[in-house]
Amino acid sequence: MSDREALRLDFLKAAGLDDAVRLALPGDASTRRYERLTPATGPTLMLMDQAPAAESPPCDPSWSPDQRRAAGWNAVARLSAGRIEAFAAVAAHLKALGLSAPDLPALDAANGLAVLEDFGDDLFARVIADGADETPLYLAAIEALATLHDAGDPPAVLNGPGGDWPMLTYDETALQGGADLFVDWLPKLDDRVSFDDDAVADWREAWAPIVASGARGASVMAHRDYHAENLIWLPERQGAARVGMIDFQDAVRAHPSWDLHSLLQDARRDVSPALEAQALDRYFALRPGVDRAAFMADYAGLAALNQARIIGIFARLIARDGKPRYARFLPRMWRHLNANLEQPALAPVARWFDRHVPAEVRA
Template sequence: MTSSPDIDREDRRRAFLAQAGLADARRAPLPGDASTRRYERLTTPSGTTLMLMDQAPSAESPPADPSWDEARRRAEGWNATARLSAGRIEAFAAVAAHLKGLGLSAPEIVALDPESGLAVLEDFGEAVFARVIEAGADPRDLYFAAIEALARLHAAGPPPEVLDGPGGPWPVQDYDTVALQAGADLFVEWLPKLEPGLAFDAAAIEAWRAAWLPVVEAGAAGASVMAHRDYHAENLIWLAERAGPARAGMIDFQDAVRAHPAWDLHSLLQDARRDVAPELEAAALDRYFALRPETDREAFMRAYAGLAALNEARILGVFARLIVRDGKPRYAAFMPRMWDHLRRNLETRGLEAVARWFAEHAPGEIGR
């Protein structure tokens, strides 16, 4: 009789924890998200808490090798096409070390087995930005700390092409035209599967890509800083006892790439999961430009609106896929917010071609 993969995986977790001196730790699984990772909070007999991060290396298609061309990336699957890390533990460990080297808050790696996809991390606690704000904290304090962290990350300039992390080297690749356009294309691929009234023929898809081309090219050309890539109030932990930008504890940054500095800003300030008041968005942007006075604000804001719109189209496609393919209907609740952000961004000068595409091919959606 052969053992099940789940039992084999549990045996590996137990062996890893024993080797790390944590065999007696009490284990409490955390709720899952949209990824293939799982987390457990570990409580040692002394009361110290840690986090077990579990990402089987074989759970997803492979990440992109920097030497692969577009055809090879597409043949290898979504992670290679979009330049995602496939959740690799060594990616998380390498990015964490880089962030910590800049004085930013990433979890300490306590134990690591990259071949098995297991790590024990410092526990930042449960003060997720979104929950702290819901409990009555002034959102300006938290968002300004997150902005200060981004300003420091951007001031460091381009990250090394290869990070030397505790789990081994990890490449930092550009969020290039292939990855950006593939993200936008999730909209035309998955929205018709969620909304039967939508149908995009070959001509419509060709027009879609032509409309986005200036945004995609500008985003790729401006890839000059490390981007967390999923920087928002559910992936930031409030570390009130720390100072300045270190108060923003970062998690889930394993998909970091070299990208336009606007990317993480719009992820934070035009959040899919919670409303950010327009006046707070404006104040946070003012804070960023005050910390980065050398930035050409007008050009930056054109890129900000364009990349935000592209990301909102991408997220609408992701949510449609999660609902249709993965049976996760709760993501439908987030979609109206994304439509609102998209409508607002499409009023920006330079996005007229994209706005015309929506008016012609999805007028009912964009007009909601």
């Protein structure tokens, strides 16, 4: 028996769940693992297991950009390193707003273990694939985002059952660091491209106005991974609470467009232009004080940046981590990116792509 398994068994025994049947669930792109727990009595539960030592350290709020870059990727991008206390603190904040995040009946933050309420298997993506009308689900997801955004600037520190957690900003260092994954990793996947120092300098210059605008507009909590495979349909609940949220431990203060384009320009499934337009109309109807034109300019720019970031992440997962299944998502991400690059404000970025990334790569 591994030391980690011994920790899990001790934790489950202390939680009164040592008799539960354990079923491991498929993994994702992270270092977390999940099990569904079926106790002798009572509802099923989830075991979240995130060993603190499995990741580089999260960002200290006091660190400079240089210190963050020296500490590793989690610090650059202001990621939580999967820490259980981050998940617990964000969950408490979401629940205080009337949104649906899992209860945590048992928690051992120091060892990276938690028992979660089980929201079931009705992921938006799965329910839609089984024939449900996607429109009500997406509009409910928009209602949940509007609720989160209407709450305004989140506290600087979130209080949760696992301890306090800083609500960091998705700032220039994090935004540009994310975009740079593209130039760092695409050449390692595709030998038709290479980027010398001048190309990388031009890349950063082209993105600079978008990065600055995204950091300047950071004013709400962003889930950071808000899409149809991280949202669970809970139709027995009311209003925005029908949207069960998971995988939100990397939440930050960010531009309110971030979760919108993550949802509506999804890496994993097609969302029609008509549904995207309907969902955006619903968002602005719920938030009538928002300047739609200015918002949508940022939406296109930050969506394009995010798509470049995700292409870089997928290239890394394939080339470094040996996970070829992520290749099937690349054509969709290129389609989203190419469409956003048609916006006039993105002309400098579009010119960079025309110079450095052949059209056949962007297909």
